[in-house]
Amino acid sequence: MKINPRILNSIKSLPAFPITVKKINRMISSPDYSARELASVIKYDQSITANILRMCNSAYFGLRHKVDNVQDAVLYLGRDNLVRAVLAAGISRYFKKTKGYAVEGIDLWEHSVSVALMAQILSRKIYNHEDPKLFTAAILHDVGKVVLGEYVCESCKKIKALVSEKGYDFLEAEEEVLGVNHAQLGGEMALLWNFPADIKDAIAYHHRPDMVKRKSNGLVWLVYLADQICLMTGIGGGADGLAYRGLKEAFDKFKLRQQDVEEAMILLLRGMEDARDLLDIVPDKRSVPRTAPQERSLRY
């Protein structure tokens, strides 16, 4: 794959979400912080999740197995490294907005959380349990957009024209105009950071799970389904709207019925309310009226 070197260079550091950073720092500074509580805050933040997983899986730690969830990462890293990871995520390109995908009232962060919650709703429905690895994969699925947003912004007109006039889906349009789509780029980022292979696949193929070559355990399909259902619910990506191809086999694979999808949408609304209560970091101004005013600059 030939990717614009400018795009590749931007991969190196990711912006973070300051309210989470503050919260985490406050928790870490207490002498007896609990790894479980800390993980429950960190896991809602895609940039910090990415950073601490990257750190954990780096050669420096030389762990024999890949770390694929936040709670383990918190335990392995210890206080000092955590502070570094969180700050690194926090100070680099602090309030930078990923313009290309932005639509008023929607932000990438909220979408990422909703897909992670939806993935857990589906996992509970299908397997009767949740899966921390699935949560990680789901919250990071759009990580490529954080970088690609800049370039989508520059080329927005061209991309939209391909979608509305030539019947392209958004991925095809991104590829044609930018030489790479946000899923592939996310996959490259995951590779660079040494993420476990199935998380990398779930990111790289989250719109085309049918194209995964490796024998898959369903992770990528669940992330795909969760993403599509969130787009329908309107907790969406942004400029890409719903312009993606529906793969019916996703539903067949897990024997899901139409009713299951609709019920999942209802559960998601409730889940998003709970996530707001838990963290208060979704800078939202639409769905839940009782949320306090948020920092607008957090919007993507």
Add this chain to the structure above:
Amino acid sequence: MFPGNVEGVFNTFYAMKEIVVGIADLKVSRHSDDIMVTYALGSCVAVAAYDPAARVGGLLHFMLPSSSLNVSKARENPSMFADTGLPVLFKSCYELGADRKRMVVKIAGGANIIGDASFFRVGQKNLTTLRKILWRNGILISGEDTGSNTNRTLRFHIRDGRVQVRKSGGALEAI
């Protein structure tokens, strides 16, 4: 001394109040300064109902077609479904002085993921159910921007009943 954009000047002096209507939510108003906004319509559908004489308007943002899916949820929040949300929308407008015979209705949303599988066509189901209910009650749709595969944001001005729609980050257009 007076710039051309009179409305713009007016807005500067008398800050318009934006009322946000969330997913599975419903708001009504008879305050001329109110502008109702609903963001991020995907497959969900927004229904704006307005009485131009009484200057009363209501906006419903429903998510799914039929309350038969989850009756207790529908009782808790009727705005979630078309069949339970619409009666509440109209009744709430009447309570504020709107008259059934004067109601003007405009709709937006109901987008779908690309493809034929019914799973991805919640938007289409929403629109079909909405049209059936309005038709049964003799209510015409006087403006709409529906279907396709774009996100939409809708703004609804209580002052004059104007409804504007923005598609996937594009320009605001009246419907």
